[in-house]
Amino acid sequence: MKPLKVLIVDEVQSDKLLEETLQKYGFEIACLPLQSLDLSAIVLSLLPDIVVLNVFTPTQAMLKAILTINQSHSVPVIIFAEDQDAETINQVIKAGVSAYIVDGLDTKRIKTIIDIAIARFREQQALKDELKKTKSQLEERKLIDRAKGLLMKSQGYNEDEAYHALRKLAMDRNIAIGEMAKNVISMADLLK
The missing domain is CATH 3.40.50.2300 (Response regulator)
Incomplete structure (x- = not known):
């Protein structure tokens, strides 16, 4: 090492x-x-x-x-x-x-202090990364819900049908469902 x-x-x-x-x-x-x-x-x-x-x-x-x-x-x-x-x-x-x-x-404590600081830093980084991931998932969930609402309103789908339509669109285009939700929202905004 x-x-x-x-x-x-x-x-x-x-x-x-x-x-x-x-x-x-x-x-x-x-x-x-x-x-x-x-x-x-x-x-x-x-x-x-x-x-x-x-x-x-x-x-x-x-x-x-x-x-x-x-x-x-x-x-x-x-x-x-x-x-x-x-x-x-x-x-x-x-x-x-x-x-x-x-x-x-104190020379006897310096190495221990550094080791503890590194461990504490890594733990904080892991928490920050987890928080960032959770926020991202929440944002994606909001986009999916908004896109489902748009599909329900424009196509007359129920919530389950809107989700499956969104999922199928994402699979057909080989993109994540969150990305497809962004595309549906963008398209709806353009058509206003």
Whole structure:
């Protein structure tokens, strides 16, 4: 198995503890200083497997960049920070950070923290994927019901006949029934 690529963005450059510890555990490391860094652009160019931020406190720009990262190249983001403020913690969670560790840069715990953050991230991704799939199925169901209603109104079918007609149309054209429902709705809109 190839090593995971970790992007470390470090506000404390004099301390190489995080970088050295992760290298010891076999991670492939890219370590960059924090100053005026476009975090989302760097992540999109490097495509790391994990992003680790070692900062005093996460800034609004940093949290916005994490949101952008989660939308374009979703990866686990771990923040080691000094800020224990409840509002900061709430903002960090809303940004989609997988782990926020306060005063916890202990070499014995780093590997475990990263493993837990990755597991938590994967679980959240699975839930997001399931939600997306369910929403898509619901939208398709609504389209099918609308197309059935149009067929019932225009052809005088009952609900069962309308569904079977829609299904037959989809099978004859070798397309999904949801796609056929979109076509029926589009055609009905054109004929208005």
